[in-house]
Amino acid sequence: MRTIEIFDTTLRDGEQSAGVNLNTIEKIEVAKQLERLGVDVIEAGFPAASKGDFDAVQRIGSTIKNSSVTGLARAQQRDIDAVWESLKGTAEPRLHVFLATSPIHMTHKLKMTPDQVIDTAVQAVQYAKKFFPVVQWSAEDACRSDLNFLVKIMERVIDAGASVINLPDTVGYITPHKYGELFRYVRENVPNIGGVKLSAHCHDDLGMATANSLAAIENGADQIEGTINGIGERAGNAALEEVAVALRIREDFYGATTRLKLDEIKKTSSLVSKLTGMRVPANKAVVGDNAFAHESGIHQDGVLKEKTTYEIITPELIGVNSNRLVLGKHSGRHAFKNKAVELGFDLTDEKLNEAFHTFKDLADKKKEIVDEDLFSILTNKQTEMTEGVGFTLERMQVQYGMDNIPTATIELKFEDGNVTRLASTGSGSVEAIYNTIEKILPGKSKLLDYKINSVGGGRDALAEVYVRLEYDGENTSGRGTAQDVLEASARAYLNAVNRSAQRSHSRGKEAVQASL
């Protein structure tokens, strides 16, 4: 049985999803969960893109021990240096460097001739090899590239030292049969390809990312790139959980496996969904809420008689816990801590204690506490921002009546301890809240997007709100959880503003350090 390496790019290509913006603490949590899932490589970011990306890659590189960590670079010394600076202390620093090879990209975007593209790619790989033991080179837009040109440039970058070659379907254009042919063709025609790993990187613009990845495996790909829940640029990337579970369920056909611990899939999916605010559709393969639900009589009858009539994947395979009722208001710290560990959290005693109090408060108000509630409480605690930056919601009162104008009165505490209380109206309760908050805040803000989900089920479920804002000219996003939708809405707004404040705070600290 062949083992396919899994290259996860949730934190790089996945974070390129419109509206997704993870901070360093959140990225570290995702990376730790990817490590538990057992991915071979974590692409942690694009260090040259920003100071925030650089820091996140550096911190992930020093935190993660059981997966390789890599960073993306353009074929430029500056970008390669940034990846090296961020990863040089790690056990096996890896570089992922790319350059487009399709006529469309070379002509219109890079404004380079094919020969210039070859020279640039070769120089970048040669330069990178001075530092990195493993260099992966990607032919961006490989699937719209001329085959002979691909063979020629691959031969040159392999000579220059690239040991992994990725053939991305950057715009999700190719079909499974053609993608398979591409892998076979380069294996048979690039003279120095022996010993080089071939990687597939698919996008889902035509809904074929998983099928294309599997076709690549059938035709000799050694590594599959993708993201959790298939998030990513435009329609997203190949969903790694789909590829891995397809390999397991159709082992008979593919004869290939991965090192993933499949029972960590559900947890990883929930974490990525929660932190990015990108909800997994109920009908999504493998991780959707309905993936194991049987609705119609004939199906239910079949499943009751024999599960395999309508179930090809068991919930247990991906770590779905059928025992949903776990803790209640009479539970103590030990049971809570056990459950936190079982759910994959490693909080400090102090944070665990704070999370326990939040759980107890919720248990007083809510009939049943389910895994989703605990997951939400613990993730919020684990990814909580540094104390003392931003604004705190002290009090809120909202008046709503069908014949009245909704009015919100809000008290916010500033970083320096000052408290401001104001009231304002709006056409609805949430708008009244946001108008009031905007009046109090010193910066100028504009709401760009608002989403609300319930956590778990039942009429007393927690509400989780995601917002995207422009605050002081910068795009930011935030999330808030509370039992009341209005409180969750206010908390999400303030969380977005505080994340923006924290970024300016870090920039300010760096400027002071640089001037010393």
Ligand SMILES: CC(=O)SCCNC(=O)CCNC(=O)[C@H](O)C(C)(C)COP(=O)(O)OP(=O)(O)OC[C@H]1O[C@@H](n2cnc3c(N)ncnc32)[C@H](O)[C@@H]1OP(=O)(O)O
């Ligand atoms: C298919 C993919 O997913 S590619 C990865 C996409 N990810 C990102 O873009 C990460 C976020 N990006 C950024 O922060 C910025 O775009 C930066 C910091 C990388 C670059 O910013 P800027 O220097 O302002 O350039 P800008 O983004 O406007 O344009 C990209 C430039 O890189 C060039 N370029 C694009 N790809 C490559 C490459 N692989 N190698 C070398 N140059 C490249 C473009 O031709 C363009 O050059 P030009 O300025 O000479 O026209």
Ligand SMILES: CC(C)C(=O)C(=O)O
């Ligand atoms: C940078 C490369 C690998 C990429 O993301 C793509 O081509 O889709």
Ligand SMILES: [Mg+2]
């Ligand atoms: Mg991509």
